[in-house]
Amino acid sequence: MSNELETKTLLEMQRRMLRIRYFDERASKMLKRGLIPGALHTSIGQEAQVVGACMALGDADYMTGNHRSHGHPIGKGSPLGPLMAELVGKATGICKGKGGSLHLADFSLGSLGESGIVGGNIPIALGAGLSSKVLGNDRVVLSFFGDGAANQGSLYESMNMAGVWKLPVVFLCENNHYALSTPAHTVTSGRIVDRAAGFGIPGVRVENGQNVLAVYEAVRDAVDRARRGEGPTLIEVMTYRFREHSEGLKLGVDYRDADEKEQWLQRDPIAIMREWLIAEGWATADELDALDNEVLDEVEAAYQFADSSPYPDASVAFEDLYTEVAGAGR
């Protein structure tokens, strides 16, 4: 399938996957060193699923995400500095330090915000789809959520409404097989992908969610369909997180089977893409090493930016709740 894709696009995919990997690795270290407060959920291991999906969107298209949040805006092309500064809680953060890891958003790129509430972001995506349809502006919306979120009723209400109104929404389930400590198969009756049919919309499962191109193709088809006015699609991408649910979380017994984990760790999306790029002649090992270094530099620069930025003034906590200062209160 690769012929239709430009080298540039393929390398951009790899670049964005690397950004996510190195950004999250760095953030994880910063958390351990006490530089980042609060909770932090990495997308390490799931880069193909994130980037394949985001690359299928145009710049004007919308996106909403969840607590596993950094990958989504990075995948959509958001610059790393303000994201990293946000994790640290600095004034230069993309949300002025008010959001933090779970609440990244970059509206300039259609990233309408990550949500710490599992399932909470899905109706927001539905609404952006409604907006697009009513205003006729041709934008597509992609909503990322996990296998755990697929048990929240909001998903089915939203699939139904998007189906009835033929809204340009792609519901993308990141099935990494676990919701926190809970194996998906113990809390999911039937298969997530099969739930689409009952709501009259196509359901597609990407079995090889570690392959960025496989994800890209599935999402591109759904995006095209949405843009043609044919309505929503549910895509279930099978993937795995390489780290703990959130950084620093220590559970006494691993709820994940060691063999299972080992097998998935072998399926590193970045390594897979790298090999493929070289094997198919899209890039040389040297070129990819250079890309690696470029991204490492970017992440270093983001760190420096975050580190050298000031903390927000305390008064900033009292801004941005409303567009205007509230009435006559004391």
Next chain:
Amino acid sequence: MSNELETKTLLEMQRRMLRIRYFDERASKMLKRGLIPGALHTSIGQEAQVVGACMALGDADYMTGNHRSHGHPIGKGSPLGPLMAELVGKATGICKGKGGSLHLADFSLGSLGESGIVGGNIPIALGAGLSSKVLGNDRVVLSFFGDGAANQGSLYESMNMAGVWKLPVVFLCENNHYALSTPAHTVTSGRIVDRAAGFGIPGVRVENGQNVLAVYEAVRDAVDRARRGEGPTLIEVMTYRFREHSEGLKLGVDYRDADEKEQWLQRDPIAIMREWLIAEGWATADELDALDNEVLDEVEAAYQFADSSPYPDASVAFEDLYTEVAGAGR
């Protein structure tokens, strides 16, 4: 199929359908005369769907219902007097006058309560199923809800959880083609019955929901399955309400097609059953006329009971919120 059913059972089905019909007709008249306050939703036209389902349950089995509420407890065998008294708001009402038409409940018969909140009763049924499973008491739970309620997320959460835990719950969708003024096909993407598959549970559609035996058979199978420990079933019964959404509601234009309505009015579940009982030799016309009169008398007695009962003392409003009077408050 009828051979396996006793005459008694068949006539009991007809009796309960007649009870619902005459009870609701009487209640509707009482509302018009100002004897019943508030809102009132009749099950007229849907008797087969209600009674077929209830008769498939044992006395110890549980049931939850919705705003179209009178039929459900009547179908389960609840005496008419306290139900009628409840609609009027009398002290002898099944809920002491505190519930009213939308909130009937007869715990002595496993009727755990009707809910005025569309979709609100479904998780309650799930919980009764959990109770049955944990306590191992073999009870099955049936939850009635409409085509409109099938767009509430709670249904899918509950189907999923019942599926995972193999709870003895029958989800019964009364598809009367409309949610208030809204045609089901304009707000439902796909078919309701098809939604079961994605949640790993059987979905059954009773196309002839005006035939009490067809409903009975489908629900009996689901109840048997539940009692065997094989888990939940979703049943969609196709039916029609013969009256307005609620009594007294006057909408300027009928949102229902006149032809459609006329065709459905021809499919009166009580007439259908009557003809069949006579044709198959289960009862004579005279016997059925006598049954009619018996039920009319029952309804008259219920009316008299309601009418002659006192209103509750004002202090009753301040009882039953808690099991005990709340602590040290003033």
Next chain:
Amino acid sequence: MSIMTYLGAIGAAQREALTADERVVLIGEDVEANVYGTTGGTGKSRAAEGDFLQTFGRNRIRNTPISEESIVGAAAGAAMTGLRPIVDLSYSSFLYMAMDQFVNQVAKNRYMFGGQASMPVVFRSAMFYGLNTGAHHSDRPYPMFMNVPGLKIIAPASPSDAKGLLRSAIDSDDPVLSFEACPLWGMKEEVQDDEYFIPLGVGRTLREGSDVTIVAISGGVIEATAAADALAAEGVTAEVFDPRTLVPLDVDGIIKAVEKTGRLVIVDPAHRTCGAAAEVSALVAEHAFSSLKAPIVRLTAPDMQIPFSPALEKQMYPKRDGIAAAVRTMLGLAGAAA
């Protein structure tokens, strides 16, 4: 000016806003058929010429499935991306279905994202209390939303306030909840035909008085003025103040009204504990303590659910007689105990 009902005024404000701005859309259950009487032509009927569906079309008048959580979330998402939705949630008791979207998305998004988005959206619902519909349909839940920073809340108590406040709400770039009182649906008065905007956060004084101040909310306002009129006939003058919007709240207006009389009765049809009346009381105990001559009295619905029976429900909300009696007791007037 024309004579308008409270319900008609709401319809009129919506029509004005839909006409004035293409980005305004109307979303809700049964809005096509005008079941609740605010999306029709002139009357409460779909048949009337020029109902909303006919006038504005199906692209902007969105008849929804029964999916409150997703409706509210979708309206928030739409408001963040260029629309200005009015959401008709019909009964106030259904708002709980969407509570997560209200609190976690509608109220927090703008703040969490550092002001990147604004959210111009209005959520309308009607409080069907006093109509014997039972506990599920009788709620007056505005107090719990007052505890959620990021929402604005209006509670109009007259037709002209309903029109002017709702227009301001729709024009606001922040999310606004409108709690409308069914007991007032039929109330009629002269209302300006052209556009006007009543600013949020500015109350109104309905009666001037010097003996006692009555701060009344929503359906309580009409009861408070009736009580004031009855008291006036006895020579007692009450200052009646309606804050009209609950967030922002006209604290200055309330304080001034209390300072004038030194006595405060608060009339609020919502439940008592942590209610709007509690907030008004606390504000006065903070800011007007020195002018208070008597304990503050809250007249509210008790902390009890709402019973169905007419024999039971009628006692649940503060009414004119009870208000007048409370004032008499407060003033130590003869016959107060009666």
Next chain:
Amino acid sequence: MSIMTYLGAIGAAQREALTADERVVLIGEDVEANVYGTTGGTGKSRAAEGDFLQTFGRNRIRNTPISEESIVGAAAGAAMTGLRPIVDLSYSSFLYMAMDQFVNQVAKNRYMFGGQASMPVVFRSAMFYGLNTGAHHSDRPYPMFMNVPGLKIIAPASPSDAKGLLRSAIDSDDPVLSFEACPLWGMKEEVQDDEYFIPLGVGRTLREGSDVTIVAISGGVIEATAAADALAAEGVTAEVFDPRTLVPLDVDGIIKAVEKTGRLVIVDPAHRTCGAAAEVSALVAEHAFSSLKAPIVRLTAPDMQIPFSPALEKQMYPKRDGIAAAVRTMLGLAGAAA
């Protein structure tokens, strides 16, 4: 007696109740793996011998999907039919997802059905505030539940209260919400090893004093006692009262504590408007007005969402220094302005 943490005390109460009564079941997300530290063995680990799953089995320890609305409704349904569920909702911010079930089913069912059912169920959740988790995970939403008649609410502020109140909650035949404060999770003290029950509706006095009364709630209690201790060193004695349960509320206890000093400061980490502090203030303005010597002061979180950055969040909740300063100002003491 043993030394227990607040978190350990919660675990201990649950274990006791599960052991004492077969009908008690535990329902929640990630309860099998003991992610939140109250369903484990002795420590915060699944590995430990005898965690809940091992001890009570999968029939009674129900690890759920992420479906709060249906979890809460199911617990209600189960409680109406013979079980006595404890539901672990982890973060308090997730309760909104189930608001409809809380308000319309849990709180109303018994009343609407004329007392035909009772509903013995406990809903636990933790308020993760002050830990830089951002607006979605930092809520302290008890005030809105206080406005819902039919629920009982406990808010323990010490390990021994946590154990004794939770046991009473589980033994109650009515629905109880338990709001636990994460900032107190690590707090340690001697706790009775055997069963004991602290009645709902009875507060406790932590410090005796005659200059000012501080009514403090949940995480505010530890701050209030610290402030009182600092003030004591300056010769100012504060009566510190913790109501411990919010519904029923120990109104008599509060009134007595205020009557003793004539001055009231309320410390409440929840949002201000229509908050628990407003209710306490209003009760005092009604019942203890004549003994008040100064305006009532509420120290609460402002009506603002919670920002993530440590530079921003730390100022959002009332702390010991601010409490002491407010008392000094109230008493007109030198240096009060500092």
